[in-house]
Amino acid sequence: NAGVTQTPKFRVLKTGQSMTLLCAQDMNHEYMYWYRQDPGMGLRLIHYSVGEGTTAKGEVPDGYNVSRLKKQNFLLGLESAAPSQTSVYFCASSYGGSGGYEQYFGPGTRLTVT
Amino acid sequence: QQQVKQSPQSLIVQKGGISIINCAYENTAFDYFPWYQQFPGKGPALLIAIRPDVSEKKEGRFTISFNKSAKQFSLHIMDSQPGDSATYFCAARALNFGNEKLTFGTGTRLTIIP
Numbered sequence: 686n687a688g689v690t691q692t693p694k695f696r697v698l699k700t701g702q703s704m705t706l707l708c709a710q711d712m713n714h715e716y717m718y719w720y721r722q723d724p725g726m727g728l729r730l731i732h733y734s735v736g737e738g739t740t741a742k743g744e745v746p747d748g749y750n751v752s753r754l755k756k757q758n759f760l761l762g763l764e765s766a767a768p769s770q771t772s773v774y775f776c777a778s779s780y781g782g783s784g785g786y787e788q789y790f791g792p793g794t795r796l797t798v799t
Numbered sequence: 800q801q802q803v804k805q806s807p808q809s810l811i812v813q814k815g816g817i818s819i820i821n822c823a824y825e826n827t828a829f830d831y832f833p834w835y836q837q838f839p840g841k842g843p844a845l846l847i848a849i850r851p852d853v854s855e856k857k858e859g860r861f862t863i864s865f866n867k868s869a870k871q872f873s874l875h876i877m878d879s880q881p882g883d884s885a886t887y888f889c890a891a892r893a894l895n896f897g898n899e900k901l902t903f904g905t906g907t908r909l910t911i912i913p
Contacts, residue, residue, distance in 0.1 A: 711894055725905060727888060727904055730901075750893050775842050775843070779899070786833070786892055786899065787833070787848075790844065792840075793840075793842060
């Protein structure tokens with residue numbers, strides 16, 4: 686099993702450009718999450734999904750959109766990138782509910798917005 | 800709003816010593832408290848977790864101590880080794896209308912020196 690994979694690993698964007706980050710998991714997990722990690726601020730939840738076709742806002746959702754069209758994939762979109770979105774983005778997944786609470790993280794995407 | 804406060808921000812411990820990282824929370828609805836370990840360039844991975852119905856959980860050299868009345872929990876690493884050098888995040892889970900979310904602390908960068 687590959688676990689949680691993220692594409693791309695690195696990206697540099699200019700202000701105003703758009704992009705989509707792809708997260709895929711092969712563990713048949715119901716729940717998927719997008720976090721951003723910034724120095725001194727830990728991991729902050731952007732959006733999450735509790736099942737195929739569902740999405741919900743997390744702690745810092747502004748400037749991001751997500752979609753979960755297939756159970757195994759969770760996409761994070763930046764419609765108009767801003768320098769404040771320079772960060773490392775992590776996707777995670779979990780069984781959820783009685784299946785267990787452990788979140789499995791991907792390797793991250795380092796995004797720089799200039 | 801930071802619901803889980805973690806300290807210290809960084810910690811240097813000699814090989815063989817005890818590393819202690821502390822976390823405090825306010826939300827009494829939290830019902831699961833994991834610690835995640837993150838090596839440079841990698842995603843976080845679950846290290847150990849505790850439920851509030853026990854005061855201590857030990858797995859090898861790693862121990863979580865939990866004080867429900869004080870709303871505090873801590874990670875103790877006994878006989879610390881250079882391979883333990885990593886960033887450690889405490890977290891807390893709240894179940895809200897079937898939606899599971901983890902709130903993370905800001906992280907502690909641990910360095911074990913020979």
